[in-house]
Amino acid sequence: MTPKRPKGAGALPKNGPFDGPKTVESPAPKPPKSDALYAALDLGTNSCRMLIAQPRGSQFHVIDSFSKSVQLGAGLESTGKLSRASMARTIQALRICQQKLKRHKVKRMRLVATEACRRAGNGAGFMRQITRETGLTLDIIKPEEEARLAVISCAPLVSKETEQLLVVDIGGGSTELVWIDLSAVPAPERPKAIMRLHAGFHEVSHKHVAAKVVDWISVPLGVATLRDHFDDVEDDAARFALMSWYFEEHLAEFAPYKDEQTKKGFQIVGTSGTVTTVAASHLGLKRYDRNKVDGLRMSSDEIDKVIRMYLKLGPTGRRRDPRIGQDRQALIMSGAAILQALLRCWPTDQLSVADRGLREGLLYAQMSADGVLEDGVY
Secondary structure, X not given: OOOOOOOXXXXXXXXXXXXXXXXXXXXXXXXXXXXXXXXXXXXXXXXXXXXXXXXXXXXXXXXXEEEEEOOOOOOHHHHOOOOHHHHHHHHHHHHHHHHHHHHHOOOEEEEXXXXXXXXXXXXXXXXXXXXXXXXXXXXXXXXXHHHHHHHHHOHHHOOOXXXXXXXXXXXXXXXXXXXEEOOOOOHHXXXXXXXXXHHOOOOOOOOOOOOEEEEEEEEOOOHHHHHHHOOOOOOHHHHHHHXXXXXXHOOOOOOOOOOOOOOOOEEEEEEOHHHHHHHHHHHOOOOOOHHHHOOOEEEHHHHHHHHHHHHHHHHHHHHHOOOOHHHHHOOHXXXXXXXXXXXXXXXXXXXXXXXXOHHHHHHHHHHHHHOOOOOOOO
């Protein structure tokens, strides 16, 4: 779960390290028309999160948001089903979302569920229960769509100098990795080329030089599922090492290029609560500030330093650390293990931090398809 953003925060940072569009303007004094509002809801393994936003220029402005830890995937690894308690917590959260959608009179929305509902034997039945009890209709999306949405949400963070791009979305139940070749795309067009992937990874653009998706993978290990695999290991450092090794083993099938890539022109963008929490710890923030985190570039040495600090703190110290908090302390080390494994595997000493993900991707995809963004239909 990404740390909660301030209400009304824009989709882009005020001073990012990329050559992209500038941040949205301050909210208008008059409430927006309901037909100009879009909503995106992401029901994941750990959390239920929603954004309500309106198009503004080439991006969007957030009108309202919701984020709640529901732990929908609790017990899923051992039983193969969603528990009654986790479903009840989720229904309560979705009722709040339904009230917000009704209050704002939102007409354009996309509400989706991901890995926990994909894997659960009663996932489809739970979708029907949600509709009966809340009136909301959620789609269980496939891993490819989840990966695609994460990619387009990060488009504004892609540097114009980037020729090879790896986007990593560390979720609660799965981790999506997408490798994109941008070398044939003119430098000024590269962020837009990423945005055009909302139509599909293998759709060919006849008007523009397309970004080429070389390979992608959905690893069925996220911060919750990886933690559950090693829950019986008592030693904190040993558990971390085992988790990192185990995740790296699952990357064996993901080898987009046989030849080793150079660091020049290569960029990794990471989107998840793990990545933003590590960034906040690196910056020493006493209070989370999205504008300082989103778009930040961290070196592998800086990330390793934070991870070593987490290990030194131990479970009790991490629980007391305000940048980690009660909700995330149980998950931060499995997320850090994934992050460390990724940095071992690819030729970069930097990671671009994205405080954005599935919800932002859902909003961009809807708005792009409707042609309501400044640049029209991507």
